[in-house]
Amino acid sequence: MTDLANLVTKNLPQVVNGHVATYIPALAEVEPEQLGIAIYNLDDGKISVAGDSETYFAIESISKVITLLYSIETLVLDFVNSGAILMTSVIKDTEDKSAFEQILNFTREICNDPQIKLNEEIFKSEQKTGDMNRSLAYYMKAKEILKADVEESLTTYFKQCSMMVTARSLANFGAVLANDGIKPWDNKRIVSSTAATFTKSLMMTTGLYNASGIYSAKIGIPTKSGVGGGLVSSVPNKAGIGIFSPPLDEVGNSIAGLSLLEDVSKEYRWDIFS
Numbered sequence: 001m002t003d004l005a006n007l008v009t010k011n012l013p014q015v016v017n018g019h020v021a022t023y024i025p026a027l028a029e030v031e032p033e034q035l036g037i038a039i040y041n042l043d044d045g046k047i048s049v050a051g052d053s054e055t056y057f058a059i060e061s062i063s064k065v066i067t068l069l070y071s072i073e074t075l076v077l078d079f080v081n082s083g084a085i086l087m088t089s090v091i092k093d094t095e096d097k098s099a100f101e102q103i104l105n106f107t108r109e110i111c112n113d114p115q116i117k118l119n120e121e122i123f124k125s126e127q128k129t130g131d132m133n134r135s136l137a138y139y140m141k142a143k144e145i146l147k148a149d150v151e152e153s154l155t156t157y158f159k160q161c162s163m164m165v166t167a168r169s170l171a172n173f174g175a176v177l178a179n180d181g182i183k184p185w186d187n188k189r190i191v192s193s194t195a196a197t198f199t200k201s202l203m204m205t206t207g208l209y210n211a212s213g214i215y216s217a218k219i220g221i222p223t224k225s226g227v228g229g230g231l232v233s234s235v236p237n238k239a240g241i242g243i244f245s246p247p248l249d250e251v252g253n254s255i256a257g258l259s260l261l262e263d264v265s266k267e268y269r270w271d272i273f274s
Contacts, residue, residue: 004050007267008035011260012051018247018255021227026125027058027246030229035245035256037264038171042184042238047171056115056164057244058122060226063107063160065199065207066173067091070106072195090148091156099152100159107160110176110190111169112183119162126158133157161226167242170232174240177203177222200234208258209251219262220271225253231261235270 012035021027036052071090091099100118108116137154140146146153175184181196182189191199203222208215215223221241223233229246231254241264245256265271 004037004039004048004264007260007263008037008051011035011256011263014256014259015245015247018249020229020246021248021252024122024125024129024227026119026122027228030057030246032247034229035260036167036243037260038166038168038242039264040171040175040184040240042175042179042240045184047168049168052244053167053242055244056166057230057246058119058161058226058228059107059163059165059230060161060228062165062170062224062226062228062230062232063103063163065203065224065232066107066110067103067160068202069110069191069195069199070103072191072198092148099156103156103160104163107163107165110173110183111165112172112185113165113169116163116165116169118159119164123159123162126161127155130154130158165230165242167230167244170230170242170244171240172242174232174234174242176240177234178236178238178240180237200236203234208253211249211251211253215253215258215262217273219258219265220273221261221265222272223261225257227252229254229257231257233261235268236272238270239268 015033020030020032034052038047038049038053040047093099108114137150141150177196177200180193181191200222203224204216206212207224221233221235223231225231229244231243233241243257245254247255249255
């Protein structure tokens, strides 16, 4: 079995073939030459790490998986921005917690990482450059699809995208999905089996933007990406994988991260179609 550190070293040069996200100014400042991985093995409960696995980065669109799970009993939607904003709008403020605080607490629990927090600089950057998301939200409001206040929903959405996670955090999250909705570190259920299965199917079919079909065939592991450079993958009944590398390909996926994930899939024989 190839050592994870060797796979990271092999794939790190791929970063020169991508570019960090520049449409969100705060993300444009991220150091590009980074690659890290964490794997939570369900067989023994151990986490293997290599490279920049402990570096915190913006979760971005991976947060859509989390808000989907949190709101799935109320509404089921796809991994597109309009659907994500609508999902976020379903989560209501309570007397003691705002919608974002609920999402943040749930994220910390499902990722087994109490250090996850909001990055104010990225949040403000998201707000300033979020006109496309703003237009989607107001369009849904005009069509009476989005019932909540537009600006409140967008604020929560931009905040959820600005949470800071690590590859290890995402490996823990992927392990929950791989373990049928049960947190393997304490054996307690956090989401239903139905929600976990449905979410993995969406990750496989739509998790990597317009390249989802290509990587479904090449890698064969349910995966969701974010423009912060993160990947969360879930190998059913076997492992959760978290990867971080900021440079993106032409459709917005981590270029070195996917190359590394492809090697891991082949090395461990984790392609669910093979």
